[in-house]
Amino acid sequence: MRHPAPALPTRLGFAVLLAAALAACAPTRPAPDAAPPERGGVEAVPSAEHALVLVSIDGFRWDYLDRGDVAAPTLRRLVAEGVRAERLVPVYPSKTFPNHYSLVTGLHPEDHGIVNNTMHDAAVPDSAGGAGRFSLSDRAAIADVRWWGGEPIWVTAERQGVRAGTVFWPGSEAAIGGVRPSDWLVYDGDLPYAARVDSALVWTGRPAPRRDRFVTLYFEGVDTAGHRFGPDAPETAAAIEEVDAALARLVAGLEARGALDQTDLVIVSDHGMTALAPDRVVVLDDVADLETEVEEAVWGQTAGVWPAAGVDVDELVARIDAVPHVRATRREATPERFRYRASRRIPPVVIVPDEGWTVSSREYVERYPDRPSGGGHGYDNELADMGALFVARGPSFARGVTVAPFSAVDVYDVLAEALGIRPAPNSGDPAVADRVLRAPAER
Template structure:
């Protein structure tokens, strides 16, 4: 009898241990809602200016750290990196302006809605809302680059057409309204996007009072979100992930570079800016290379195959044959701009992502986050695996990993 009892007990124990071991993250704990928030142009040190008490509360009671953008440190490439975990050279959004040999004569620009909403440009990667949709999880996007396009045959569960300069509280109200649907119809993740900090930095520079005003407005929006979640009984059931896409540095007008003074007319197609692309016209290749690949005072140029390895850039078909990178504060002005110059009192981004002025920030807060954690500086490709872990979803292959963000997780 004792032997039989021992056999029964050991068998039951083994069965229980086996069952527990087989539980997936989805079944071992409830899935908390995720809210992913982008503050465009949110430089890492803006957090220390004493203007954002709500953001400070979330950082102090959650986890925070400086985040290095991907190259080029521009808006569209980095927003797509944050939701795919892939660097621009892998996900294909290699700039805010770009061409693709598969679409001769067509130029992708932020201002061209026909191209921005065309899934062709976004199909080299899969954003988390497409993956979530396939796994039965609803994601709503209140503005996010790429979210208005059909990608791999799918769109977000809910999405909004981008409107610039909306007050952050309005953006929050529109996003929260989706949570007021019947429970079965509510999204399990939401993205929000605030643009005005970036605009103020471009127009007036990162140290301006106007940036301070925009930071206060964003922080008011964050407070409005917190109050809205509490009013809906969702506080304590939501993980909030707040990110920037890049930093900002002040212009140095005496260092601006005029391409028209380096190249004769009609010698190349030029996408100017901080990281500028050059496509030599037929028969002009040697002349353009000779003019650009020599030393310059305020920029450095490379053939795409020679771009420094630390930038993880230069393999994708959309990367131009020659890429020039301005020094922080300088600007490469394309001749097509017809006399236009950047605002001398303003600022820019797009520079070397290892420049501290380009660093941005992560704040993550919620029931699945350990409080009081300060993270070491990390690459923004790591945000995607964090999002997928918090949403209990199986991620797509990416360039990111959880090693540097694991201390933030309970």
């Protein structure tokens, strides 16, 4: 079996982005649901002035703010004026697409279907009738609604009459449940941070009824630097400072129109980062014949295989599990806390490397002997280095408080509560909202 080189996300040109943004249609929104949720017997009625901006800093480890070499005055201001979680615990696998989608649906990957950044599913056939494949670089797959389960927060909002916009977010390019955000952009990693922030400011600054009350922002640079240089590198600190400058632009823009205190800012990340090294690699060929025993494989810090027909799966699992620095199980025997069993998109054999280790093939190792390097993620979601960020500041949130760690699936309920909309069914703990939000009478 051939081990392909890693794929890089497709980057559309700026002109393509603008054309797509202008063409992005706003579907007719269903009528609002009957009543907003209640907390403590008091209706959580959304204010006409109140907006919420959800910001993702991809790859921002929970403890980066505590580094002495990181200048992040805006983030630290938001912490001082709001609420911070000691750590946001990602879902397993601690990868970008599964976690971003869990943040906005309140569901685990086995329930919403985005079980990895790369996956395949025979029930989503491609144009040739084979198993459909999903990857970050496949624009058609990303826009294909068949991959996306659950109900993301922008759909929840639009269905209840709350206008939404997304300056990038996994899932926002598909018409999930037949609904798109009123405003949305096709992902373009070359779009400057300032332009992203300005889009959010424009959308939240329009007069009603065209004003977006929920908007997402996405910044990928910290993750990119962490992968290339490692979590402790000065380049990663510099990337954090670039994001902080973008947040300063957002805050200044809101302050300039007197809207900062009527806007909730929720800053999250999807996962953390840990150091990798080329001498911490498990070569799968050492225990399995990739040509005859493996039909398909997922490589890296979250790994797995689809055994070929006729292979004794239990015997293959035992061989892989006996290798140092990895654990291997059948899909249905993965740790219960992973919540990583129920989807057919999960490999039948799941391989979990030790922190800092990578599962690869002999061909890849020989071709790239200096890899992996820098940093990576995808490991056991309870490892400290996989921990993510949660900071919130605004009229809905507590002030000057640090709370105990909670899960990425808990964020959806918090967002819905802050917006005053009824959440869709989800796996989050509703008690988390009580820890991070002010009482309704105080808002």
